[in-house]
Amino acid sequence: SVPLAFFSGIGAGSKKGILFKGGASIEAMSAVNAVVMDKTGTITEGNFVVQEAVPAASGRENAGTNGTQGILTADGLLRICASCEQSSTHPIAASIVAEARKRGLELEKPDSLEEIAGHGIRASLDGAEILCGNRKLMDKFLVSIEGSRAGTFGSEVYVAVNQLYAGHIVVADTIKKDAKPALRCLKKMNVATAMLTGDGEESAKAVAEEIGLDEVRAKLLPEDKLAELTRIREKYGSVMFVGDGINDAPVLAGADVGAAMGSGADAAIEAADVVFMTSGVEAIPQALGIARSTKRISW
Numbered sequence: 001s002v003p004l005a006f007f008s009g010i011g012a013g014s015k016k017g018i019l020f021k022g023g024a025s026i027e028a029m030s031a032v033n034a035v036v037m038d039k040t041g042t043i044t045e046g047n048f049v050v051q052e053a054v055p056a057a058s059g060r061e062n063a064g065t066n067g068t069q070g071i072l073t074a075d076g077l078l079r080i081c082a083s084c085e086q087s088s089t090h091p092i093a094a095s096i097v098a099e100a101r102k103r104g105l106e107l108e109k110p111d112s113l114e115e116i117a118g119h120g121i122r123a124s125l126d127g128a129e130i131l132c133g134n135r136k137l138m139d140k141f142l143v144s145i146e147g148s149r150a151g152t153f154g155s156e157v158y159v160a161v162n163q164l165y166a167g168h169i170v171v172a173d174t175i176k177k178d179a180k181p182a183l184r185c186l187k188k189m190n191v192a193t194a195m196l197t198g199d200g201e202e203s204a205k206a207v208a209e210e211i212g213l214d215e216v217r218a219k220l221l222p223e224d225k226l227a228e229l230t231r232i233r234e235k236y237g238s239v240m241f242v243g244d245g246i247n248d249a250p251v252l253a254g255a256d257v258g259a260a261m262g263s264g265a266d267a268a269i270e271a272a273d274v275v276f277m278t279s280g281v282e283a284i285p286q287a288l289g290i291a292r293s294t295k296r297i298s299w
């Protein structure tokens with residue numbers, strides 16, 4: 001049976017765009033010791049913008065597909081990458097396609113295509129094998145990317161043509177404005193904070209330093225996130241996970257409390273115990289505050 005007081009908690013939440021799916025989720029949230037968050041779309045806006053396209057410097061005579069023989073131009077690199085990213089729903093893919101369209105580049109449809117979760121895209125374009133994705137994808141297909149510069153901010157999407165590094169595209173996302181104050185609030189509430197991301201070490205560390213997180217884990221595959229969550233739970237006790245992606249559904253279900261951003265994927269919203277309709281980070285301390293005070297008056 002659910003104490004009557006939980007109904008007032010559900011009401012208080014709904015006024016702030018916090019949808020508790022029943023009294024049990026409020027009760028579980030009142031006991032949370034640590035908040036584990038996804039980066040992209042949860043702590044950051046998830047709206048990537050291309051900063052620059054950097055073709056490989058030299059010596060890549062074979063790194064061109066039909067019509068782009070020889071060393072690629074920045075536009076040539078973008079055209080190949082955007083052609084392969086067209087069918088992806090990943091926010092990084094959307095930013096690359098948007099930049100290509102802005103530059104008026106004509107995109108082609110790949111002959112075949114495979115999206116590798118947490119890695120990127122592998123496609124066949126004009127008879128060439130194209131890879132677009134992170135360092136892990138390049139490692140997986142034995143592409144050497146020596147000579148590319150590692151950026152501190154933003155993520156890099158590496159492009160390879162027939163297993164030869166052809167250049168990289170720098171994309172950057174912005175941290176949500178309320179992330180830093182929300183984390184300060186959580187600290188005051190004695191709640192530990194952690195971020196799990198599939199993104200690279202450098203951009204993860206930059207975000208963590210900017211907003212002040214207790215723990216950060218980068219370069220995680222979707223399946224690694226659940227293992228990390230379990231480790232954090234062993235260390236701190238009851239954990240809430242906040243995410244927004246399709247890939248986040250298993251971690252949401254595996255946490256003591258699963259919360260989804262309203263802007264997120266349907267699968268995440270469905271798997272969650274709580275939904276933050278405003279998609280703001282400040283909803284996290286607000287929800288914990290409501291849950292704690294509801295629990296107090298329910299005695």
Ligand code: ADP
Pocket residue numbers: 038039040085088090092093115116117118119120121132133134155157196197198199200221222245247
């Ligand atoms: P996050 O934890 O940031 O939500 P994802 O699992 O969605 O991570 O993606 C992890 C990483 O995999 C991204 O940061 C990116 O480097 C790479 N990636 C995934 N999908 C794509 C894609 N379609 N194009 C390029 N890179 C991708």
Ligand code: MG
Pocket residue numbers: 038039040041244245
């Ligand atoms: Mg995500």
